[in-house]
Amino acid sequence: MTMNIARFLAISSLALSGAAFAAGDHADEAKPRHGGVVTVVKDVSYELVAAKDALAIHISDHGKPVDVSGATAKLTLLSGTAKQEVEMKANGPALEARGSFETGPGTKAVAQVALKGKPVQSVRFTLK
Numbered sequence: 001m002t003m004n005i006a007r008f009l010a011i012s013s014l015a016l017s018g019a020a021f022a023a024g025d026h027a028d029e030a031k032p033r034h035g036g037v038v039t040v041v042k043d044v045s046y047e048l049v050a051a052k053d054a055l056a057i058h059i060s061d062h063g064k065p066v067d068v069s070g071a072t073a074k075l076t077l078l079s080g081t082a083k084q085e086v087e088m089k090a091n092g093p094a095l096e097a098r099g100s101f102e103t104g105p106g107t108k109a110v111a112q113v114a115l116k117g118k119p120v121q122s123v124r125f126t127l128k
């Protein structure tokens with residue numbers, strides 16, 4: 001019986017360390033590359049960079065920028081009781097919008113991102 005417990009613990013330890021190692025493959029995807037906040041959905045990283053007068057969403061797949069030509073996004077900002085909806089369009093390597101935005105710490109944002117030829121993806125952010 002003791003041998004079975006030791007064997008179980010050894011196998012469990014290997015399985016857990018393998019899972020942690022595999023998770024490390026995607027660790028870089030959750031790091032901001034443009035000074036924003038990152039959310040990973042289905043192995044694709046979405047980074048929202050927010051300022052009072054501009055918003056940008058940078059998209060990468062396993063660290064490689066995704067072509068956003070022809071892509072759009074509808075971003076909903078929720079700050080306290082205020083709600084603001086913003087249309088974003090491709091501009092260079094990111095989806096962007098210009099205007100006046102409520103983007104303080106704790107602001108929640110929900111983006112409906114439509115990449116060319118792919119289904120719409122819902123992405124959630126919380127600004128820091």
